Amino acid sequence: MSQHLPVLQVVVPLLAAPLAALVRRPRLSWLVAFLAALWAFGVAVALLHHVLSVGPISYHIGDWAPPWGIEYRVDQVNAFVLLIVSGIAAVVLPYARASVEWEIENERIPLFYTALILCMTGLLGISVTGDVFNVFVFLEISSLSAYALIAMGQDRRALTAAYQYLIMGSVGATFIVIGIGLMYVMTGTLNMADLAQRLPAMEANRTIPVAFAFLTVGISLKLALFPLHLWLPNAYAYAPSTVTSFIASTATKVAVYMLLRFVFTVFGAAFSFDVMNIDRILTPLALAAIVFMSLSAIYQPNVKRLLAYSSVAQIGYMVLGISLASVFGVAAGILHLFNHALIKGALFMAMGCVMYRVGSVRIEAMAGLGRTMPFTMAAFVIGGLSLIGVPLTVGFISKLYLVRAALEQGMWPVAVLVLVGSLLAVIYVWKVVEVAYFRQPIGDGSIREAPLSLLLPTWVLVLANIWFGVDAKLTAGVAIRAAQTLLGVGS
Amino acid sequence: MTPSVLVGLAVALPLVGAGLVLALGKWPNAREGATLVTGVALFATVMGLLGPVRSGLRPSLTLVEVVPGLKLGFQAEPLGLLFALVASFLWVVTSLYSIGYMRGHHEEHQTRFYAFFAFSIASAMGVAFSANLFTLFAFYEALTLCTFPLVTHHGTEEARKAGRVYLGILLTTSVAFQLLAIIWTWQLAGTLDFRPGGILAGTASKGVLSVLLALFVFGVGKAAVMPFHRWLPAAMVAPTPVSALLHAVAVVKAGVFTILKVSVYVFGLDVLGTLAATPWLAWAAAATIILASLVAFTKDNLKARLAYSTISQLSYIVLGALLANRWGIIGGGMHIAMHAFGKITLFFGAGAVLVATHETEISRMHGLGRTMPITFGAFFVGALSIVGVPPAGGAWSKWFLGLGTLEAGQIWLLAVLMLSSLLTLVYLLEVPARAFFGKPAEGRAPVEGIHEAPWPSVLALTITAVATVILFVHPGPVFDLVSLVVPK
Amino acid sequence: MKEVLGLYNYWIVIGLMMIGFYTMISRGNLVKKLVGLSIFQTSVMILYISMGKILGGTAPIIIEGRENVVYTNPIPSVLILTAIVVGVATLAVGLALVVRIKEAYGTIEEDEIHEQDDVM
Structure with a gap:
């Protein structure tokens, strides 16, 4: 059983997806989805434990030995990402039940859960596989279901947002296919480990840099790296609350993981940074994302959109860490992957609670919620503080490592810009907080605190924000080891 | 109880107090009782640490290792103990004062007020007993956030704007400069522990x-070195007890305390003395001393004048730290205590006048001394302490700071200290002088309707005024404690 | 000259790719955009298949007695089967979205949709 964990991670949710559609009853399909997410989470925990205590796992699908067969390969890096994706799914699904019943028509709910599990399956698949073409297949599974999920938002702008995401996402995915094809034509293999061995000999050939460029741009589209982020704000803003909470904390994170995998494992840090000088592109773009997207966030009248812009800025932090190409830097990027999932998960779920009771997430709609929905807004405040990076929250840990990594290389202007980003976060978070706590409630006073089934999962993430901010030994330790694995330096 | 437990207890007790306040919110008398009891218990706890620390022990307590090499931990050392003693003692007195003030002034949301007050004290205790820069920074930021609801207590547009300035400056300086400095230190030294010698x-x-x-000197925005001082006058929109304890004692002292700690335990006086920036920064502090005093002259609003006086006095302590010699540190450390007692008395006085007469402008306080003799008498004593003349405690700290400037060979800095004392003398003593010798202002309600503020408030300001005098007569304990920081 | 004629399959790929890309960017009609996307994806499929093709190669079937036969690499073709499925699915989802957009906005012209959203 235990040696089959890597494939069970993907296959069980994949089978659960049609089941959720077949049972046809909303509650029952929710149960199927929830169990699938719990299963995935359990497997991810077991995998991480195994990887940390024993070492990387290589699983051969259908017992075909790599490089001919597809290999699923789990090491510190993707075990951590699997944990993030499945963990967020396991927290979001209990939350989904009430929220989805309110936002989606009854007969569509089973299909909604099918798409949600498919999306999770795709993301898990991207993370677990060691085969580059398999990455593309799972990427499309997750993306296609994500387009459908986003389109189910109540606002009609959700449709155009989904359409825009579909166009840009497909272009990104196609770029990735081109890159994969060019690599295949030069090396004759699709296995990541095999590619890593064969590529160095081909570096001089111009095809490899072209493949690298196509892959980087394609993945950057998927991870919404500034200025390729245009699809993201509307998609996050108008999707159903559950979808936003799930996708915002997982989809872009998995794309960041893809970047890590291709840049460090497949092409290798030496080629990516010394030959291609990818840091010369990534660092300025990441810094631009941090500064400009934080500034854009300040001017958003819709809180979900505001948080979406903030997400683009936060992706800048992750990419910045990666572009530093040092153990501390990459670890900071990986750490922020996890931490930002917790932060944005909590914040978007709090906004889902507001949506459930107030029916709007525009800033004016927050008026007086500090009094009428005290627990929801308290969750938002703590999540916001974590986003800013106040000590004893996860956001602080990320910034700590990132700034240290920048200083280590003597890049103090970078360190300053990272901290400036934090200050801009203060402004956009505080804008919401001020309206919630200083304005009188509007309406007839019928607004009540959100139901427990929404509040509890939200608070689970909020408390995780504090827990992993106070005791970050586990997350920081895994991130450092993952970074060492990626950079190929001894632990 | 072992001393290590006491250290943890000192941080935990105010949190328990805050919980009690929230639980007892419906019964105001029980609620204020809880605050007072917690305050007394806290003071007793901190006092319990005095013996061990004086005998050379440094009881410490590590809560959790956050990431490898960074611990959330506490340690009692003389300077922190002094800060904790002052803050916890004055918390009890301020609570007493608050009862009179908040009820006399019919303030709303009193439960929230007392709860956040307790949270703030817990943060201040955390700052005082922090064992490393990381812990200090965590509680420093917690202190900013816990005092924000107190500053914006009235919830008005004015309070909201002031809250923005408050949070804006304190967070900007702490994140952009101080955090950068802390992480840089971590990267350079590999540790953030406070160690004697740096x-x-x-x-x-x-x-x-x-x-x-x-980065440290300007990053500690709470020390209010110009140009990062604007938050302190802004914070004056808060109810007076907040201004009195937090913005004359806990918050601002947390700032200068941080600078003293960093000077002694992170840089070390030997290193500090050799840096090119040290004298320049000392002059920045000196400029703040003079400029803030000059601005104080122009303020007719009593609390605003006191705020600028605080800015000026805080820079005395910063200056003391930057003199990088034993007398400077001793003078700066003692000034934490001396200024605290003096300034809180002044704020209590301002609040008492507000409650009794609803007056905030100095120019309208003529003749009030005759109807409120205790208040203005105490104000007079407090003012003497700030100026630094006998028979008030402030005389001692200024004496040692003066010695420090001489030892550093900075005769001009001594001149600055003298000049500033002179300025302080004029702008602070103007208030009791007008009150006692001026004629009642025209257009104000007849004097008969006015009498002293409610008794708890009057009692509180009497206690602090008497304490100021006692500190002049018996400065020994404070001196002994501070001199442990910089052994000969 | 050899670069131009000898690599004609790549030139076709590039040509199709640019046509598809240009259509996607320049057209305001949502269906035309999808058509552009499809052309774009198709060009990549041709790229893959032409990479694997060997002149004179046959299907990779082992026949007894004729082991030394030249055959075309089947893997790119197999991969492209997957990509075709993905492409069809993308197109289907895209068209479904366009239908829904038409229902919601009454138009499938991008600028008219923006106008309606701006009014709100």
């Missing part, structure tokens, strides 16, 4: 360390 010696060039020092 941790930075020999880790980087003098130029780098100079930059680092500047």
